[in-house]
Amino acid sequence: MLEGIIRRLPRYEIPGLNVKFVDREIECKRLFYWLLKYDISWNFVVYGPWGCGKSEFFRALTWSSQEVEALHMIYFNLARELCEVSLLSRSTLKEHVISIARSLSSNYVDLVLNLYKLMEGLCKRMNLTDSRVIVIVDEIKNIIDVYGEALEYLITNAELTSRHCRAKLNIKNMNIIFITSEQTLAERIRRYEGKSMTTLLMWHLPKSEAYQLLGELKVPKEHRDLILKVCGGCPRAMIEISKTYENNVDLWMMNVMDRVLAAIYNYMREYGRSRSEFLRELKMILEDIDEIPRLKMYDVFLKHNIILPLVQEHKRLSTLESSLRTEGRIAYQLPIYRLCLQAMCDKGTPKITLKDIRDQLGG
Template sequence: MKTMENIVKSLEEYLVPSLNINFVDRLCETRQILNIIDRMKIGSWIHVVTGPWGCGKSEWARALVYALNKIDEYNVIYLDLTEKEIDKFYATTKMELIELIEDVIKEIAGDRAKIPWYVYRVLKEIYVKMKTRSRDLIIIFDEITYAIRRDRYELEAFVNSLGQKLIAIANEYSCKAHAIVITSDQLASRYFTLLSGKLLSNYVMWNLDKNSFSKLVKSLNSPLDIDSLWKIIGGNPRALAEIWLNYDWNLSYYIERQIDKVGVSIREKAIEISNRRNITYDDAICLIYDELDRALDNIGELDTILLWDVLLRENIAIYVDNRFHKLSELPPDTWISSRCAFQLPIYYWILKAIAEHRTLNVDVESVMKFLP
């Protein structure tokens, strides 16, 4: 397929601005999502993509828009709802599209965060002014919960509204109109799974596979052993960048930060349990240790423990069950099951040390002893 070959070539040419390196391999994910859109008989659909925090969803989306612009067969729009600056908000979106969208924004009080609710108006402006009738549309909303509250009913209202507006555009301009909605918010992702079938499918993208991760590590000239990094961050690009930029490749400092993150989350949950059940803090924390002992030997049961909602909220764990189409292949490993997984392996090893020693005061050395 010539078009796909050109898209793949352009993906590899895309330069990641924050790291000043070429984009590293998301070819499988790109082929999958575009083939799904191409094969769909219905003209409009919403594709919700989640995955571990920092796995590269946003950079993939920006690279995808860059690559699709090169073949010039789609109207493709990227909107980063975490950003205020115009160049970062639209990133790789074509300038002519940005100008048309900005014209509409001026009419809606100049607030770009309102775009999710004014999709029909924005898209109609594009199709009328650019005279691109029949050209298929892909609009990407990156981190949607920065514009829409993390509330089941608000998210449902957004999905219903967006679905109807995409249908209207598809019918009016004889094109396909698809939205890719990206979220790292696992509580929002859980609500989106309840809406599957309402012109909506859910997908999970994973961290880089080991070959791609090795390529990224080498491109950053890391002095660290690739196998050691893999056992700690499991191919997560943002964690790798954090170890480089924030800790100057000092893994111990990075692990200390993750120990603190996990410890704070457990303390907060223990206090909540103590207050709700009218038991002592010590009894509450022991209850958490007991549950961790059980669940860490069977990751598929992780969502049955009291700590689960905290693990989701803090982006420590994630659902990966069959409600999600797998855009990426999940590697077989101790910290991943067919239902639940830790977003980074280091979280599993930290919790293993905490459960084993029955204390939150674990150190880097005691955590590292659990690594294979």
């Protein structure tokens, strides 16, 4: 089963981007290790830095699984419309999913809370006996936005759904994988860890794969080292630099600087911190980022996607870049964030310029 998916994965082409999907074999293997490890009704939450490629990875997986027998993957993106299902799932499956979805509810989010009904409908229309079903629900933040404090319900409901599907519908197993880039949400979900759910971390592309993507994007060779140094293999950042900023890395860095500054002003305002108090705290976290959960700055930096908490090594789908200590608990989502903060600390003010970041980079 896994071999078939891995073979097909590099053939996936990213819609609208005109680049080939850069290999995610390790993630694929580790994910299936977890899926097969628990041959019981067990669900997963995959989180990671904003733009590291979670959505694209699961779209690629769903597409690659089309030809694998006895495996049915269904990908929903709650930020988009039903068309994504039709793009990626096997053709018979996609037609049924769409027609059942339409008969069940006009609200896309409701559908995810009624997955048992969807599965029941599918089993009536096609033979899923002894098949493995994997339902992927991307952008779960939208459920919370629609239903408010529905998180606990979502998690418990997911457990019941997969248990019922397995017990009553004669399928081999069903797993639900939730995906989010919202760090505040990921943090809340982790409280339910271990009951019927495991949180897995995905990371940016490793160095050689990141170079490969820069090549696909036709980024001039002279910019590549600098780009990797500031964005640490983040595919979204690389695409942004190449397409939106036409390889003008300085312009991109200035934009990031403004975003970091906005987060900091937000923090100082919301929690009444003076500049010197802020700088004192900043010095402390630059010495050891793992100290940040003690501070209110933690919530703001999570919300603004500047940092994220790491799970233990065995729950990481990706191999983290070597500059991130494996035993560390907190990481910057992009290396440029640390560079900006270090420049502020060195200069003694949040008001830094491009030159200050360039100095941090060694000229």
